Amino acid sequence: MKILVCISVVPDTTTKITFTDANSKFNTAGVQFIVNPYDELALTKALELTEQYGGTVTVINVGTDTEPVIRKALAIGATDAIRVNAEPKDAMFVAAQIAAQAKAGGFDLVFTGRESIDYNGGMVAGLVAEMLDWPLLNVVTKIEVNGNTVLATRDIDGGKEDLECQLPCVASAQKDLCEPRIPNMRGIMGARTKPLNVVEPFAGFDFADYHLYELPPAKQGVRLIDPANAGELIDLLHNEKKVI
Amino acid sequence: MSVIVFAEHNENIFKKSSFEAISYGKDLADKLNTNCVAVAIGCSDTNALSNLGKYGASKVLNATGNTLKVFEAAAFAKAFCEVAQSQSGNVVIISNTYNGKSLAPRVAARMNASIVSGIVAMADTTSGFSVKKSCFSNKAFTYVQMKEANKVLALVPNSYPAKESGSSVTPENVSVAVSDADIKTISKSISTVKGKVPLTEAEVVVSGGRGMKGPENWGMIEELAEWLGAATACSKPVADMDWRPHSEHVGQTGITIKPNLYMAIGISGAIQHLAGVGSSKVICVINKDPEAPFFKAADYGIVGDAFEVLPQLIERAKQLKA
Ligand SMILES: Cc1cc2nc3c(=O)[nH]c(=O)nc-3n(C[C@H](O)[C@H](O)[C@H](O)COP(=O)(O)OP(=O)(O)OC[C@H]3O[C@@H](n4cnc5c(N)ncnc54)[C@H](O)[C@@H]3O)c2cc1C
Numbered sequence: 356m357k358i359l360v361c362i363s364v365v366p367d368t369t370t371k372i373t374f375t376d377a378n379s380k381f382n383t384a385g386v387q388f389i390v391n392p393y394d395e396l397a398l399t400k401a402l403e404l405t406e407q408y409g410g411t412v413t414v415i416n417v418g419t420d421t422e423p424v425i426r427k428a429l430a431i432g433a434t435d436a437i438r439v440n441a442e443p444k445d446a447m448f449v450a451a452q453i454a455a456q457a458k459a460g461g462f463d464l465v466f467t468g469r470e471s472i473d474y475n476g477g478m479v480a481g482l483v484a485e486m487l488d489w490p491l492l493n494v495v496t497k498i499e500v501n502g503n504t505v506l507a508t509r510d511i512d513g514g515k516e517d518l519e520c521q522l523p524c525v526a527s528a529q530k531d532l533c534e535p536r537i538p539n540m541r542g543i544m545g546a547r548t549k550p551l552n553v554v555e556p557f558a559g560f561d562f563a564d565y566h567l568y569e570l571p572p573a574k575q576g577v578r579l580i581d582p583a584n585a586g587e588l589i590d591l592l593h594n595e596k597k598v599i
Numbered sequence: 600m601s602v603i604v605f606a607e608h609n610e611n612i613f614k615k616s617s618f619e620a621i622s623y624g625k626d627l628a629d630k631l632n633t634n635c636v637a638v639a640i641g642c643s644d645t646n647a648l649s650n651l652g653k654y655g656a657s658k659v660l661n662a663t664g665n666t667l668k669v670f671e672a673a674a675f676a677k678a679f680c681e682v683a684q685s686q687s688g689n690v691v692i693i694s695n696t697y698n699g700k701s702l703a704p705r706v707a708a709r710m711n712a713s714i715v716s717g718i719v720a721m722a723d724t725t726s727g728f729s730v731k732k733s734c735f736s737n738k739a740f741t742y743v744q745m746k747e748a749n750k751v752l753a754l755v756p757n758s759y760p761a762k763e764s765g766s767s768v769t770p771e772n773v774s775v776a777v778s779d780a781d782i783k784t785i786s787k788s789i790s791t792v793k794g795k796v797p798l799t800e801a802e803v804v805v806s807g808g809r810g811m812k813g814p815e816n817w818g819m820i821e822e823l824a825e826w827l828g829a830a831t832a833c834s835k836p837v838a839d840m841d842w843r844p845h846s847e848h849v850g851q852t853g854i855t856i857k858p859n860l861y862m863a864i865g866i867s868g869a870i871q872h873l874a875g876v877g878s879s880k881v882i883c884v885i886n887k888d889p890e891a892p893f894f895k896a897a898d899y900g901i902v903g904d905a906f907e908v909l910p911q912l913i914e915r916a917k918q919l920k921a
Contacts, residue, residue, distance in 0.1 A: 446716070447713070472851060474717075474741075475735075475855075478716050485709060490673065493672070511697045513795060515789070517786075519784065520784040524783075566743070566744055568742075570740075571877070577897040579900050579902065585912055586914060596860070596881050598859040598881050
């Protein structure tokens with residue numbers, strides 16, 4: 356089985372978010388970048404599947420200065436990597452690049468995270484699926500492969516759905532799919548020499564401009580209520596804020 | 600040109616998020632001098648369909664076909680696009696429910712559309728077409744110019760009010776050219792907790808953290824939630840220790856919610872927790888530690904022991920609702 360795992364490079368979860376250039380750019384100064392946590396789950400699951408059934412795991416990233424983070428994915432255990440040498444402008448652009456590589460490389464399964472924790476779009480898996488005319492197993496907490504048949508459990512509003520499809524397909528990883536793997540020393544050493552192919556992007560798909568950023572308004576400050584008279588909180592929520 | 604809204608239903612009951620999406624579509628259509636069409640798929644309740652007009656749809660279309668009984672992203676996308684095209688629809692609104700998140704990208708790819716997901720406010724059409732979306736796990740917002748004529752807007756539930764501004768309309772059934780061959784995934788079984796508000800749609804959420812000490816103490820959280828008509832949630836360690844089901848876990852790695860009221864009890868307010876709840880409209884924090892970081896993000900706070908505070912809240916909530 357040939358699996359393509361899509362890796363988004365995102366700021367560490369504890370990052371304090373600020374902007375530069377009149378709030379038109381994310382301020383990357385001092386920011387530590389990591390493999391998107393959901394993509395780490397997709398990668399781990401892909402490795403488990405190939406250990407079970409044989410095959411290879413290729414990671415793909417659309418980005419320009421992302422090699423160190425791609426090497427981390429290789430250290431976790433991916434066979435090789437593709438970097439599409441372009442700024443990941445928006446979901447449509449990124450998906451088009453991934454779909455093209457998935458087709459060219461003859462992959463059976465394209466695996467993404469449920470969303471990236473920077474732009475939180477959650478659209479790439481569905482876009483790639485439609486571009487390739489493949490089935491989509493979106494936001495899955497369980498996935499098994501049996502010959503050409505894939506069984507998965509996906510999150511739905513207020514519950515779960517078990518579903519089935521045939522390879523090739525696209526899947527996106529949700530928390531609980533597996534425990535993310537941490538690279539060991541041997542993996543880190545080996546990652547330095549694993550193949551990382553840099554390819555140029557396909558033109559087009561310039562559909563959206565992210566042009567301005569803003570932080571949420573600061574809270575007014577907390578209003579404290581006497582714990583001995585806690586019921587007052589309910590009154591305030593009812594009379595003043597009218598939320599209950 | 601028209602604005603097309605996906606009206607999602609579950610066994611003929613339309614979701615609140617669909618009413619919000621229709622009201623959004625109506626207000627957007629007014630700005631664009633066009634009309635708002637609601638498109639349902641596989642609904643068999645005429646009353647429920649006509650009711651969509653009240654939220655602002657001037658036309659309600661229902662795609663029918665044997666293959667359209669259970670949600671399937673590929674088949675639904677094909678059906679939806681066929682109807683949208685028949686209406687010359689070029690702006691599509693889909694709520695970011697779980698099904699919406701599978702449908703929206705497929706629709707966008709079919710239409711070669713600009714797509715933005717996570718939209719939290721009305722589009723600005725004064726110069727181009729700009730939308731505001733949340734980013735960095737709710738730590739910030741970004742404005743995006745959607746440059747293509749075709750657009751798909753994926754709207755965050757609870758960000759735009761459902762308004763009953765119109766009147767019911769007579770729905771039309773449309774048969775679409777979707778066959779078994781268009782179904783790409785087969786649904787084997789669906790399990791949902793009946794009678795409970797899904798977390799993402801709840802207007803009030805009562806949430807407990809490690810400060811609740813153990814699963815045996817959740818009776819109080821549930822009782823308060825019941826009196827307030829709220830859904831229950833929890834922090835990550837609480838789900839990790841199996842005190843509560845993972846479906847209740849909110850935060851960066853859990854569910855993102857945006858209720859009108861979020862009550863956090865015995866939760867410290869770590870940055871990863873705030874990422875999932877920080878954009879709630881009103882936040883109340885109950886924590887015995889006055890230094891707990893959550894107080895900085897709160898509108899109301901009680902510095903006190905949850906086990907002494909909760910009974911008082913339950914008592915007053917009872918009086919209020921009785
Ligand atoms: C990559 C990553 C992702 C993460 N994702 C998430 C996520 O999605 N969601 C999430 O919640 N966390 C997440 N976390 C974990 C997060 O950092 C915190 O560890 C977690 O939120 C803490 O949970 P808590 O507040 O319940 O527990 P604690 O931090 O232990 O806080 C318990 C609180 O209860 C208070 N307390 C104790 N007893 C009482 C009492 N009797 N009455 C009142 N108050 C009391 C204490 O003062 C304390 O503030 C993530 C962490 C990482 C590294």
